[in-house]
Amino acid sequence: MVEVALEALTALLQPSSMLYMLLGISIGIVVGVIPGLSGIVGMTIVLPFIYGMDPVNGIAMMLGLIAVIHTSDTFPSVLIGVPGTAGSQATVLDGFQLTRQGQGARALGAAFTASMFGGVFGALVLALLLSVARPLILALGSPELFMLTLFGLSMVAVLAKGNLLYGLLAGLAGLMIGTVGIAPMAIEERYTFGSMYLWDGIPMAPLVFGLFAIPEIIDLLIRRGSISLDENGLSGSATQGIRDAFRNWWLVLRSAGVGAAVGLVPGLGASVVDWIAYGIAKQTVRNERFGTGDIRGVIAPEAANNAKEGGSLVPTLILGIPGSATTAVLIGGLALMGIQAGPTMLSEDLPLTLTVVWTLAFANIFAAALCLILARYVARISTIPGPIIFPFLLVVLAVGGYQSSASWGDLVVLLGAGAVGWLMREAGWPRPPMLIGLVLATAAERYLSISINRYEFEWLTRPGVIIIGLLIATIIFVGGIRRKGRE
């Protein structure tokens, strides 16, 4: 195994492979920085060049791209309060608050360091679990998957602490929005009002931009100041953020563990991993001030979303089960090079599989280093006065939101969500629960329906269901009791 790993490393270190990896990293960074674009856009850019390519070069390019999107997507999340991708929604909560306090560079420094360690941790998980994860993944049926969505939904209660009534209401509103479109278990339109645009449901990106970014923009214009409320402009540095990440190494490690574990579950989605990591961190760290600019609220989701990639490649490579649209395209890309994702990845294609592991690790390190160099300069965006930055921000939001379905409906959703987000903000309603509800609605309904149809109520007695149920109870109640004790 060690020999094969060294062979894979040598192949990746060839100048041509490194060049392709750097090309993939560059595209990944651009895709991550632009709100509204996801990994699948990056993959469709590189896919036409993959056909007939040397497999090591092709893997270096594709994995280089996939690995770094969740590193660079932190820039818009932290600096302008707009999630770069669905995987960095939770980063907005504390990252943007830190920027408002003049600590944008610090938040970026901590985020990139956590991302790097998370990414390398994910690569390690991929290497270690390749040969043993198969039975574990195959043991996950619809009941367990439903319980895992319930685990995600339980974060609503965690994030709505202190404002439970409105938090639960926002969570239910998110679930309700998630039911719009064609029902997952019946060919039937729900709440579409005859509009074909709504058949696929309400798209996530314009909704998130509207809920979070529009209210901040309005606030910026009313104040006529810059995003940073600090009179000195920027008081925190990226180096301080790096130190924060090292100081919170245990949080980085366990959040990366959460990320990799969520990634292992096919179909749970990138959108939920950051919320789960954020919620668990909120429940377990001492003296938390999450939501008001706690650096640990940036570290936890960022370590998790990069580690998720390593975890999600386990079912993708060894079972051929794509956990997301991006990994589905990856399987297609591998096929174009004559590689079949599945059990052969552990036998005849083992060197290529280990190339994936090395690429994940290297790409995360390179991307984090590059982003750290840029952080100090890019953070200055937060000192630009609101009336100047507003027009550019709005153009970015409109173009980003429009990428969801290239329809005018996207801009209507953006505007409508902006109005609702502003009203929620003014009324003191927490907005994150709404997103969690929206993200998990379809999966929750689908897995619950399959579980009941297939097992009736016997599914409740499955060991996996009981274990996940106990885990949810532990995180919600024990975390709450511990916190009450500390208070």
Place this chain on the structure above:
Amino acid sequence: MALSSKVIRVGLPAAALIVFSLAFIDAMGFTARAQYFPATISGAGALLAAVATVHSARQVSQLRAGAPAPATVVSMDVAPSFEDSEDDGSSPLRRALPHFLWILSYFAILYIFGFVVGTLAFLLLALRILAGWRWWVAAVVSVGVVALLIFFGDFVRLDLPNGLLLPALPF
């Protein structure tokens, strides 16, 4: 507390109550397989929204009676300060409305003139009127930003909106 703040505080849960109730009634017309999930969610939502409406109305009436306003935490979840927003005497809704109109105007000119012309016009006007830049500076920057977006748009295959009168890229 200005009138619009009270309206928002009580109106939002009341609007949620109406929406959840209508969604519940609509769900009654779905087939069984499509019905149980939205019916459960909307039923629970309507119940909670009713409680929230009563709760908010009581809070607002207590404020009117002179009780101190409930403390709010400065976070992404809530407005910076419920009371601060009334500092200059105007209601938050009145202060936010002109800025919403800027956003609405941009989307409207995009809808009519497409991406390039719409964005050029919006950037030019916003940078001149809101930022106070000179016309020629605003024009150069607007052209530069649109050119950059077209270049990157081509590279990462961005979809740019076509207008009613003009396509996204009029060339």
